[in-house]
Amino acid sequence: MRNIKFIWRYMQGNRLLYLGAIFSIAMGTFFSVLNPLVIKVTIDSIIGDEPLQIPLWFKGIFKEIIFNNSLLSRLTLAAATLILLTAVRGIFLYYKGKWSATAAESIAKNLRDELYNHLQHLPYHYHVQVKTGDLIQRCTSDIEQIRMFMAVQLVEVGRAIFILVIAISILFSLHLKLTLVAMAIVPFIVAYSYFFYAEVKKTFKDADEADGYMSTTLQENLTGVRVVRAFARQSYEIEKFDKKSIDFREKQYRVLRYLAWFWSISDFMCMFQIGAVLVLGVYWAVLGEISLGTLVVFSSYEGMLLWPVRQLGRILTDLGKMQVAINRVQEILDQAVEYTENAGLKPTLKGEIVYENVSFSYEDSLILKDISFEVKKGQTVALLGPTGSGKSTLVYLLARLYDCQSGAIKIDGYDIKAIDKKWLRKHVGLVLQEPFLFARSIKENISFANSAADNSEIFEAAINASIHEVIQSFDKGYETLVGERGVSLSGGQKQRIAIARTIIRDCPILIFDDSLSAVDTETDARIRQALQERNKNTTTFIISHRINTLAAADLILVLEDGKITQQGTHQQLIVEDGMYQRLWKMQNELVLDGS
The missing domain is CATH 3.40.50.300 (P-loop containing nucleotide triphosphate hydrolases)
Incomplete structure (x- = not known):
């Protein structure tokens, strides 16, 4: 809850941009979902002999082509429709990327400015205790971690939700049993993603702190390089930095091992799910229970459904990194400033x-x-x-x-x-x-x-x-x-x-x-x-x-x-x-x- 308040506070002035980005990703998702339906109509009704099921307004506009017996003209219309849908989708995705990136950059700048301003007003004894390298790391890479999540993953959450709602609604209208098969693995992937996020969150914090220690060692060495050379302590300093670098590498390896396990297992679950849909879909298509076009729609939508759900792991991963970054930044912002502006007396002082x-x-x-x-x-x-x-x-x-x-x-x-x-x-x-x-x-x-x-x-x-x-x-x-x-x-x-x-x-x-x-x-x-x-x-x-x-x-x-x-x-x-x-x-x- 505290992190949500933190994000909401710094979104001030950029919330409309995020709403625009979410609207754009919703429209982009909508037009991407239409593509498999166009392919279904092409296979079942233009190439096949099923009755043409398209909106009446579309029939009214292109009635001369639709009711023309020329297969080439109908296929051309289908191809043009796919190109148009893709182009419109591309426009919305462009504005999604532009608006979310603009808002994220603005949030990162505001946060950097406030953090720097806050550091200027912290008491003397605070700066005596803290390590400069760690402060630099919090003001740069931690804020960059927040910016990346706000620019990419926050909007991706909206995309995943819209795909699930739209695609599942369409699939249920096409074939109930195959939809249940297509959705069977989704709860398990969600649960697995959450379990992974809970386990790996502390590892992110350890790696981030190790990065801060390494930055501090580097900053101290560069600042005191004349002393190091004067006493011929290069080997000692190299060994000291090497220890910090190895520590950071090992903790980063641990993060990567967690990620490797997550992607490999989730990939297996997703491919197993796609295989199940394909096998049962072909079986029901052979029996005539579903059309070939419907099978294509299910195959297309299955990828659309599973990859965003699988992406939940990446979203939670970046969310964990962002939460660690927010906590490290918040530790500085929670420090009481030394004084309030214009507080206290302002007498003429002479020196007694x-x-x-x-x-x-x-x-x-x-x-x-x-x-x-x-x-x-x-x-x-x-x-x-x-x-x-x-x-x-x-x-x-x-x-x-x-x-x-x-x-x-x-x-x-x-x-x-x-x-x-x-x-x-x-x-x-x-x-x-x-x-x-x-x-x-x-x-x-x-x-x-x-x-x-x-x-x-x-x-x-x-x-x-x-x-x-x-x-x-x-x-x-x-x-x-x-x-x-x-x-x-x-x-x-x-x-x-x-x-x-x-x-x-x-x-x-x-x-x-x-x-x-x-x-x-x-x-x-x-x-x-x-x-x-x-x-x-x-x-x-x-x-x-x-x-x-x-x-x-x-x-x-x-x-x-x-x-x-x-x-x-x-x-x-x-x-x-x-x-x-x-x-x-x-x-x-x-x-x-x-x-």
């Missing part, structure tokens, strides 16, 4: 920040424990701590990539949970440690955060990020394509372009999540100096392990095991026993040793 007893846990693991501190507008806060201490999580909470479970975070007196998320993130600029660049030009990457920025603003942002001169040294300057994920740039260049992309928005709050780690200390200092001169009222958070980077901060927070173990200025912390002092001494010793 307060953390009040903030705690956060992720999957039953307590990451932050009772964090409290205050930051004045325009101050710089530095965060130091070992890996896993909660530094990144602490600043992600400020941008509401996650929401704290207890306590409160306030900006200028407003609880951030009361502020519209889009509005909040327009005021909080975040530069990640591993910046992502799109496969576009450098100019497009920098202006991504502010599409209205002109060249002067782009150049200014690049100068402040200490990347302008480097960009100008490239052959195409700002029009240089960076390649997928920025593979054509060094780590430091990517980080600086990401910094330029963030500061071009002129946010009152900036967060650098260890995003200066790939640049040298001189460039690091130059960037921080430029940012400070650019906007002295910007509140800045810097995560780093370099004491030189942290030393100029107004407030330094040392996190260990999710707690603030030290806080103060550089001068205060270097005389206080703790992690900051140990790291300061260690880095000073390295500098002295290096000199």
Whole structure:
């Protein structure tokens, strides 16, 4: 029922096209069913001596030919009638195919658009958990599976029903006993098809998921191909992909084995049924109980009846695949979006920040424990701590990539949970440690955060990020394509372009999540100096392990095991026993040793 509602919903705007396609297949079926009747009349009444049984209107139009004793003229009329019926049938089948395909393509496009739009609004933690390859597979091959069923099999259901109703009605009017023989196997094929569908449905799901895992492995390998080659891990990656490929192949083989059994057994049942009709039909024709033309009609209709019924197995097969695809797509659509458009306050934010007893846990693991501190507008806060201490999580909470479970975070007196998320993130600029660049030009990457920025603003942002001169040294300057994920740039260049992309928005709050780690200390200092001169009222958070980077901060927070173990200025912390002092001494010793 849920899948029916899903299909009905996405058929909106295309239901008339489907009605037109169903009407066309009904008319096409009607004209195809007439062909054997024309042949029957030809054999029994034109060639034979049975009374001519055709509609009165047809006799009135062609009375000169019909009542002409010329056998050739009558056969010509019969042949012309068959050609006309076939041509009309072809026209209806053309429109059936056109309308059903148009509607299916429109449904697939609407579904793709909604799925993509939904993915854009899912929360950050969802995208952290899911696998990119699997999402791609759901957005492409799963939707393609739905489109194929809607374009072909859905209308074929109507065709099968119309053939059964029309053909059976005609057969019963011709000979009751032979009709019962012709219908004897149909219930068994239907039951067998349903049993097959129930058994094979889970196999489709397993094969589809295996395809998703294989796509994920391929996507990860192509994305990390430089790492693979740097560590000479090609053989390992090939073996890993081979395992996923073998798993997919085996599950696909299982599907094919099911299909092979179904088609072979159903073929046997259908051919046995056709043979029974032919043998008994010939027997009754010899006895004179039926005419030779009636035998031809039964032989023709038997194929028309059995193949659509046998096709029920294919329809159910594709239905099973479509249901698996719908469930996989629906799993994404069922995920709650992160926020409602235009929901929450939209105050003017200046950058005064307060953390009040903030705690956060992720999957039953307590990451932050009772964090409290205050930051004045325009101050710089530095965060130091070992890996896993909660530094990144602490600043992600400020941008509401996650929401704290207890306590409160306030900006200028407003609880951030009361502020519209889009509005909040327009005021909080975040530069990640591993910046992502799109496969576009450098100019497009920098202006991504502010599409209205002109060249002067782009150049200014690049100068402040200490990347302008480097960009100008490239052959195409700002029009240089960076390649997928920025593979054509060094780590430091990517980080600086990401910094330029963030500061071009002129946010009152900036967060650098260890995003200066790939640049040298001189460039690091130059960037921080430029940012400070650019906007002295910007509140800045810097995560780093370099004491030189942290030393100029107004407030330094040392996190260990999710707690603030030290806080103060550089001068205060270097005389206080703790992690900051140990790291300061260690880095000073390295500098002295290096000199």
